[in-house]
Amino acid sequence: MSAQPHAPTGRPAAVRNIVSGGTIHGPVIQADAISGITITHSGFAGTLPDPESWPTAADLDPVAFGVRPAHRVHGHAPLPRYVLRDRDHELDTALGQARVGGGLVLLLGEPFTGKSRAALVAMARGPAGRRVFAPPRGTDLRGLPALLQGRPERYLIWLDDLDEHLGDGGLEPRLLAQLTALKVVVVATMREDAYDACRAQPGGRVLDLAHIVELAREWSPAERERVAREAARTGDPRLIGAVSSSGPEGVAAYLALGPLLWDEWWRARRADRHPRGHALVRAALDLARCGLTGALPMDLLLKVHEGYADVTGMERESAEDALAWAVERRHGLLPLLVRVTGDTWRAAPFCVETVSPAQELPDVPGPVWGCALEAARSDAAYEYADVAAKARVAFQRAADAGDTSALHNLGLLADSLGEGDEAERWFRRAAEAGEPQSAGRLGRMLAERGEGKAAEPFLEAAAEAGNAEAATLLGKLLRARAEHWFTAGAKAGNPEAAHLLGDLLLGKGDVHGAFDSYLEAAAARYEPVARNMGVIHLLWHEGKVADVWMRRAAASGDACAAGYLDPLSVDTVERAVEFFQDDAERGRGLDAANLGTLLEEHDRPDEARTWYLKGYQDGDAYGAFRLAELCQKTGDEAEAAAWYRKAAAMGHPGALRALGEAPAAEPRGPGDQSR
Template sequence: MTVGKRGGRSQALLATAVLPAVTALTVAVLAVATNVGTEVLPAWDWLRTPWLVWSAVGVLTAVAATLAVAQAHRPGGGPPSDPAAEIASRQSSARRGRTEGMSVGELTEADALALEVHRAVLTDGDEDLPLLPRYVERPFDHDVRESLRRCRARGGVIMLIGESSTGKTRACWEAMRAVLPDWRVWHPLAPERPEALVSAIEAGTIAPRTVIWLNEAQLYLGRPGVGERVASELQQLIGAQPGGPVIVLGSMWPNFWNSLTDAETKDHPAARALLQGSAVPVPSTFHDADMRRLRLADPPDPRLGLADRSADGRITQFLAGAPQLLDRYRNAGEVARAVLWAAVDLQRLTGTVHLPAAFLRAAASGYLTASAWDQTADDWFETATDELCRPARGVPGPLTARKPAPGGAGAPTPAYRLADVLAEAGRSERSRRCPPGTFWKAAAESLNDADQLLQLARAATVRGRYHRAYQLSAAAAWRGSTAALEAMAWMRLISGDAATARRLGTKAVARGDSGARIVLALACDAAGDEHAAAEVARQAIRDADDPAALLALARRRRDRGLAEQAAALLLDLPPGSAGMAVSRVIESMRRSGSFPPGSEFVVNVRYGDQAAPYSAPNGPRIARAMDPPQRDGSGPEASAPTATDSSATDPLDRDTVYDLVRRRDHARVDELMERMGRMDVAVGWWYQQMGDLDRARRWFVTAIDRGEQNAMPALIHLIRSRGEHQQARQLEVFGLDDEGRVSRSW
């Protein structure tokens, strides 16, 4: 069935204005019906009254129909054509024959744009030129094509690594057409990139001799909750080669590559294995020999000539419109800049490229001063997004509105995409800044992806915004995340609310989160139900041979002076039944007559291989979870940070940094840290050792805002060292408020 222009506009309005409200209400009904709990939605008790619920649904549905009809009769044209939508439609047609993708030999230049090759900047009088500028090969192009030739027989992965707008995607396009003209190419896009890829692999619709096109591969491999599955499925597909080889051809920025392939972490093991040996570096500039080839291009292309005169070797960036986009970013008005900053922060903290309009509208106000916000017009958001989406010289604007692919399932949530070059520039500019309160609040209320919400909750935690982390966790739990329930239980336990922690932990365990037995056992014990606590810990052994809950409980009882109870708990374990580590603990206890110290053992058993939700601060918060805090602030103090906490500082630079700190050359210290891309916590510790406590405190606060994991424990220790125990206790339990001050209870 064909949908006319008016019907398309009414559907768009329905998606924009009404469907989110109906969806939110429906989810709320389900949340109450499935008993997520009053801890998550305490203000929605009215949903338990059926006539109120269905009356509200009826009103919203009637409003939706009225608005749709009204919109359908408004004059105006339909949406402009979109290359990505067109290629998705063609792929959809191919899928009816159960084969993904299209023939490489049949691709046109328009398909290059659909495969996300950047549209080139326009020059005066170039309307008759080809859509793509003439391609100038560089030395790395030879490496790409040789890699494709090697993979043509046996399959494999080729990943181009370079900064934004350096020509990665165009190089993939040229190499694929030159080496594999008789293959197929498939760009997984809808309904979401990683889900589309996994579904096709499972359905067996990827034919042999297909190039799987993973432009911005981090969107497939780095997405929480699904990225590792994508990597595993691709490994299996390439290794099995059912009927013939398959090649994964993609690109990503260096920071994403480093994150996915870092052997020093235990994150992304499947992605790391998939990507091993696949990198082809792409330089950011054209070298002298490249420039000579560019100038000898025949026939000449005026766009290349303009880039030669204007770009100082950064040819591909100029052609992609990077200078114009950066100028528009730097010169944007206050309101437009606020929208861009909200977009930058969401993309840098979650990795998502689809930035919901509802989120941007709700978050942007916090990036404005009070006086600037008071002066905004009623249509401020529409005015700002219209300005930001306006193309210039043929290049899309800083934002691009997301359009649905023809034949897609339902109307997508209205969203925008941020230009790559601005995502990269904004990531650097915003790296030292913690997003405002409206950012976290808008995310909790506007985002529907539980994994993204949980990711943001972790980002809020490491930045000390514990109340925002709890709010985001509640939103993720509302949307079905069991891990979020466990995280909420930890935070309640740390704050001293053992009863609520127990309820949340019970729900998490009931939903299949066996790891939540640790917090459940400790919550039961803190609530005074020692028998239930021990039974929870023993059940973890019986069900999963997991000693972590029992060890945590034994440690807590030992620290409370209940050594016999601690020993009894451990002696319930047959030596070796839960692994060599437990056997060593038991034998050590038997020899010494007491449970050995070392709380880090408990943390490593549970969290060494699987990071616990919100274990980012690592120091006192997890330690406090093993020994729930007392409201009078008593308990062991956080240990002091040391210079060895600086795991990311280049050892060759550490002596240089220390010498600058000792000489109080603060400007040089800041410059070096900025170049290294982080705020090393050890620098603040050095300031503290030298007696410059005010500067140390400012350093730690800035490091917290930047998201440095060890900065919060360092700040707590500094405050305690100054004798401000109550404030340190308050900070440890409740974190910072939106303005960066020590938070009150929440």
Template sequence: MTDHSSGGPGLEFRAAAEAGDTDAMAALGGALAAAGAVAEAERWWRRAAQAGNLGATHRLAQLLYRTGRDEEADAWLNRRAGSSILEQLGGGQLDGPLPTPPPPPIQAPAPIPVPAATPTQVPIPGTAPTSTPASAPTPPTTDDPQRSYDVGRLLARTGRTAEAEPQFRHAAEAGHLEAMRELALLLAAGDRRPEARLWWERAATGGDTASMCHLGLDHRARGEAGDAEALFARAAAAGSLEGALQLGLLHLAAGHLSAAEEPLRTAAHAGHTGAFHAYATVLDRTDRGGAGRLWLERAAEAGDLDAMFDLAGRLDPADAEHWWRRAVERDHPPSMYAYAEHLIGTGRGDVGRRLRRAAAERGVAPAMAAVSEECAEAGDVEAAAQWLLRAGEAGHGRAAYLLGLMNGEGGDLRTAELWYRRALDAGYEDPACATRNLGLILEGDGRMTEAEELYRKGAADGHPMTMVDLSSVLVRKGKTGEAELWLRRGARTGLPAAMNDLGSLLSSSGRRQEAAQWWRRAAEGGDPVAAVNYGNLLQLAGATDDAERLYRSYAATGHPRVLGALADLLDGCGRESEAEAVRRGEVSPEPAGRSVDDAVAARVEESGELVELVLRLQRGDAGAVDRMVELGTRLGQPPADILASAAAELKRAGKVAVAEELYHRAIRDGSADAMFNLGILLAETGRQRQAETWYRRAAEAGSGKAPNNLGHLLLTAGRLDEAEPWLRQGAEQGDTTAMRNLAQLLSRTRRVEEAQRWVDRAVDAEGGTPTEATTVEDVIEKIRSGDLVGHLVTADDDPELLVSTFRPRAEAGDRDAMFLLGNVHARNGQDAEAAEWLGRAARAGHHEAAGDLGRLLLGAKRPAEAEPWLRQAAENGVAEAGWMLGAVLLETGNGAEAGRWLHPGAVAGDLNAAFYYGLHHLGEERVLDAERWLHKAADGGNSDAMYALGMLLGQNGTTPDGDTWLRRAARAGHPEAQKWLFTASGG
């Protein structure tokens, strides 16, 4: 039901306008327009113009001209028609195009409702107020105050307000109460409110109840509710139904239903039609809906358009159609939209869509949003964006949310923040999403207190996802006790994400059995991260088949952690080809696999100690290994598998020496996979000869991926004759990576046709289509289509062949060939030639080339020259250029803009962006946020982030953690970290 209790601009005119006074409608439109509420002003001017008010017609036409609707403005000024909008749609049959609404014949407006009385003159003590009129006044033609008043009314009704003013003033100064009131209304409409108040006060002193009401409305609009109440009560006590109505509305706005009921009942039972709807509202809110419905019907029958709209909303669509039509015929925009949706839903879409657009043109926010969606579906993106913006500005919550998303994705976080706030203020139907997106912006800016306050409000309102967001902030602030309370509240609502986070929090505090229970519930409830957490427990408990089923049940989500966990599990079971397929995204889902057998779950919970052991390993604690072997063996898991899994965890934690020792223990227990993984560890730490030995032993023992790794190691070392048989073995066993490496070897030895056959086999095995790629046209076409499988564009190809292939096309102006040629030169260390061709491609509009040129210049320590090229690439969607541009801006002291470029990449998971975003926060002295983003980059393997995080933690007093990260950075080859390690070890 429409809220009749609100205030706002033009409050003193609203009651009379709603009662049908066209002068009040025109004045209300003027007040709304002055306050910036142009859409609502247009609605009131349109209603008054349709009722024949000439002044409103002119104001409406002026607005239409200003907003580019010239034809409609001309129609209002020059045409006369009496048909309704539905009749114009086709004789009431809803056929034909929707016309521009023309003005009806001009008729005299209804008088302002006041109690019937003989015109009264009272002596006014002192000097009457004066004012200089805006234009030369028409002097009164008689000394008779009543005659001056009558002339003034006639002039005002025909829009000649400047001439009416001196007539009203002459009568008012002679003590004519009605003239005082009309003069005050005229002054108020002309923004001369102080003098208007003086005349209302004098008329009210003389007993004019209508002036008491106008003055009361003026007080209410200024927030002076006490003075307004006293005036309304005086008018009501003197028998004014309008006074009773306004007194009731004032109480209704304050939520005082019992106080509102009596005056509204009095006005309604006495026949004041303006009170019917408000009285119905009181009855509804006090659980007397049956009586409220009767009064709502009476209000609708009396012509209250908002009542018609509200009544239609309570009826079945067939019965509602009568009231929608009546309201639409009188140009009621909300009813237009509701009726339009009804028509569209009942197969009358053409007319419904035209009526919906008419509602949108008249300022109905949901209609604007619907028209925006309609334009988007039709491919008119520009119109869709314009309507979406209009809907957001009109207070449509979903439109505001979508505008927040669009600006956020475009990197304009400040504007996105404003729209998310407007979405929440407008009551967007999914406040948790808007709150999260707004909170992430605040967190990214280091405004943690604001983010916490925002999350607290959403959590207090009962939004489970916001409870999870709040708990995350609280954990970072060390308030784990309060975080647990909020997570429990969220988990009790059934939200899987809350259950998962609660499990993680409990696990970190040693409550392992309960953690396993929550992870199980979250995994069965649909949380992929919980599936990984619980799947790890299942594997540790020996329930590998159950873990696989659980992972496969989430395969359709494409979640990288689930697919990674499934691939690792398959690798551990010796099913390397299946694991490779999973890593390519080729996995058969098992929808029914999320339910875990109770007996299996009991085993997991009984062995909850394994949770803590895994966490200890992840922190680099090698002392957990023997206990893991003991527990795992008791649960039926081979010791070699446990040792290999523990070694992998320790390696990820940076404990390379201990991991190497555990791999050797697993090898002694007969694990071929441990040989292979040991080879990887040795190769990553620069011990190629030892890596070769273990790759060879693993390959001879039957490890599926070992032939490729051994062959690639030999290929990289230039030992092509030794590499070829191992790569052939891996390729013939179905390893697509080995196929590609073999193709590179063959192309380097000029066996192009056989190389192409292996490339095509790899593509075919991965679900692609084999294609030829032996000409520049083919390569360029593959580049344009995003397919980079052609062996001619790999780093190890013959550079002379590539240059001779691409140069003719590049010199002929093909920008793709320029780009490829520039990259060939760059790979071969020919930086000057690379810069020349990349620059030519970039100037021709090749944005990837601009990014590569920027990277080349950065590598040459020429950041000032790199910046414009990186900006070109970043502004045209080259994601990697965004973080490089941010890094340049950060180095040159432009931190604010740097943050805007770094944020999208960091959020999307780019490790370099996360590293520089962490440095950005560090420069802004937001240490907690800096630590969070550096952690993200370091966890992903960025050695610069490892070093920066280690130094930061050491400075903050967490020396053991700092040392851990510095050692990991040193092992990853970071030169400064290696210097630190040399010094720390006494070197």
């Protein structure tokens, strides 16, 4: 970049013009034979601080005088070390000329290009001891010439964002001429848009007198190489992140925008701001902290972001609005969430790289770790062992802090890595600490290796907490124990035990075993077994024998047995259709295919086909199987085979046997034991 054309070295033309016309109203400027200019009292000096109180250029705190702060990192200075810019030599040359003859040096560039810091560092590189006046915006500067008149020292005036120091009482050509005559150096910065706007205004004529040095936002390869060397030398994570992640926005913007955007994102968690947008970015950030630093599917982010209990009011913001907020480029430069490809995303690198040194976020919640581990297990882009190692450290830290759910997570992690003994140890610790989910896992592990009795108290604790799987497994274990003791009671001659044993066996599908147990109870003249004997004979299609048993049971007051004899029970096709049709139409349960079976058996195959198809569409494999059987009957072998395959794909045993993919079932019947 080339410097803006400016007045030749020496006294600017504006000064020569001002003093060439004789008397000037306002501060009086008169030519003399020695210095060429004499400045009399202006009337404004009393409003300005004593120059002896001005700090030196080396003592200026960059943040206090215009440099935007970076994230603070323990063990490092508030700002990363300054890295030389390509324009620093030109800036030093311009300042050197201004120190000889006074004048205005203007550093021009877009926002967040590092203008303020480059200028302040350049001033500090100059002759030692020069004092600097940095007036607040709106300060009346007209008293400066009189204040500095006759002082042997040389001074610097620092006007960061020069557009805020123009206008009435601010810097204008005549005032600049007076300061230049005193060899005062005015150093200023200005944004490109403000420069363009001011040039079009009368107050912007002072810009014609400036020596302009332009500073680009995007850093050159040489500048980035210097950043990399400084990062390697100091180990400053802010510079390391800038090397790896800053792009066209430039290193300065990367460092300066980080704290601003971080603050905006963190405050957005409030219900009256952008809570869902905050949670969406937090999901991407937490997954990156887990080790998933690549592209993240939006489905995964949506799943994770709903789990932050400390973020309220998400129902007020749609997912679409949340995403739009997260991807908006702040200051036209950096978003919080970055699209990778398609519908995959990642947290902005500055977010990921600032959270570790800043330590501003809570620990990643256990459920987020669970999602990260699940994603790493199924996505070859990630090494599961690496994510698991990070998770183990996080869970151990949480467990040491008293989080009992972390004990359970350590058990799950060990189990996923095939560390059975380690998993059991963690599940036991968690269960003893009151974690019902761990009690359920431990109970299953014990049951699977044959320690059913030891498993029961753990399964019961989990079942009482609402764990359906634990309740089911506990019931199966108790049923097995009940069968053992009912068998013992039956062998000892107790007819009630024989009756109850028969019920268990019938529920398992062991019709012959159940019949034998019922027969023992009947032999002992145990009247309550009568209905069960009738049921067995109904299953064997021995209606007359069943009728005898049912009448006996009904006579003894068994209302259920009496129902079997009720002539109003389902005895017509239409009544049977009514029985199935309501749930079949609503797609509930198994009734659509059942209704089709009823209609087919009564010579209504076209209607049956409709209900079989609905059953299949509702997810019932039997519907597909019955369609295959129906096609087989009509001789459509190809269509039958297609439906058999659909039913087999859904796991239907009959279809698997029809395709020769499962062993044939053993025939079942009453044999010689019927009575």
